[in-house]
Amino acid sequence: MRNLIAFLIKNGAWFFFIFLEIICFYFIFQGNSYQRSIYLNSSNEIVGRVYSISGTVRSYFGLKTDNEELLAQNSELQKKVWAMEKYITTLQSDSVKINPFVADSLRSYDYDVIVAHVENNSVNKIDNTITVNKGSNHGVKPEMGVVSPLGVIGIVVKVSPNYSIVQPILNSKNKLSCKIKGTNNPGTLVWEGNDYRYANLNGFPRHEKWQKGDTIVTSGFSSFFPEGVIIGKIEKAYKESDDNFISLRVRLATDFSSLSNVFILDNKKGQERLELEKSMNANDR
């Protein structure tokens, strides 16, 4: 003990010095955020590296149970998918509610829906047509609009008792009145005849605002479609020969290469409207 005290006294200056330095470094780490951040960062890095190494080692031991859990989860999900698919098919056969109308259900009330199945379809010609398995026996008439759950398809042009021919957007004769969702500037959608994924919106006024990704919907100016049915999204713009207008390239929402079920829209008031407009034109003459 005496030796210890003697040692302490002999080297007292050293202890005093170390004591003062400890105080200094305490201040350094407490008061200077820079040094503290470096100290903490480096220690965190070391600690983190140790933990990550032990974590990778440990994860191997858990692989078997993980696999079993995943398999169980997978089979559970698969069961759900089958149940859903069954439910969807039952809905498709007798459903009146269609995705494109959800945003505008009030207007769509004017339309009756006939569910039809696509029998024949082409996408690689200039004038493509679609054959569906419902005809005049089921109430289909020419000049009815046709949509899919994803968006607009086209217009019925010819009807037999059990079949009808649809002229889709992918047809050089088809001209569809449309607009950008949320605005009221109508344009005309035409198909150039090359790529079944794209169509062009021509005659769009240059001064109007648009953005890439804006949704193109039907304008409701024709009686074929209610207002607001999705057609596609703007991809980019072209200059037209007339400087006051531009063309917008539209990526179609419907995948025309894989159609199965379509909905034919029967506008209950369409006939009345057509007659009124015809009588007006007759008066003009």
Add this chain to the structure above:
Amino acid sequence: MASNFLKLSLLFVILVLLQVLVLNQISFLGYATPFLYIYFIIKLPIGINRYYATLLGFIMGFTIDVFCNTPGVNAAATTFVAFFAQSIQNLFFQREDHDSFVPSLSLLNLDFAKYMVTMVLLHHVALLLIESFSYQNIDIVLLRIVLSSALTCILILAIEGFSSKKKIV
């Protein structure tokens, strides 16, 4: 002894004010800042109690820290230098000189210069390493150490030159 204490106190105040108000604003070539307050530790009388020297170094450094808003950095470096001052004196000064006297250029000539440069270098190395606190940019830190030490040494030599002339007159 009393006059010695008074002189030291006056030196302390002047050096702190000079350091805080003037020298800390200097950034010669963007690297060099003289840390003249170490002059206080250099001018501590030879033969002073080692506890006092260490404590005075701590107080000096801490006072600078309070003004510079860098708690602990200057204190750590200055405490370090003050503690080892006696060992460095033993390196350069003869044993016979070891009465209680204040080291100065006029008294010790080259020995004082060696002692002074060693102290300044030690202090600046400790100070700037603690300040930068990493091995990244070590080249810039070394450049700062060399330039700042040179500037501090020149200042101390200038002050010593003035005070020695006064003594002759």
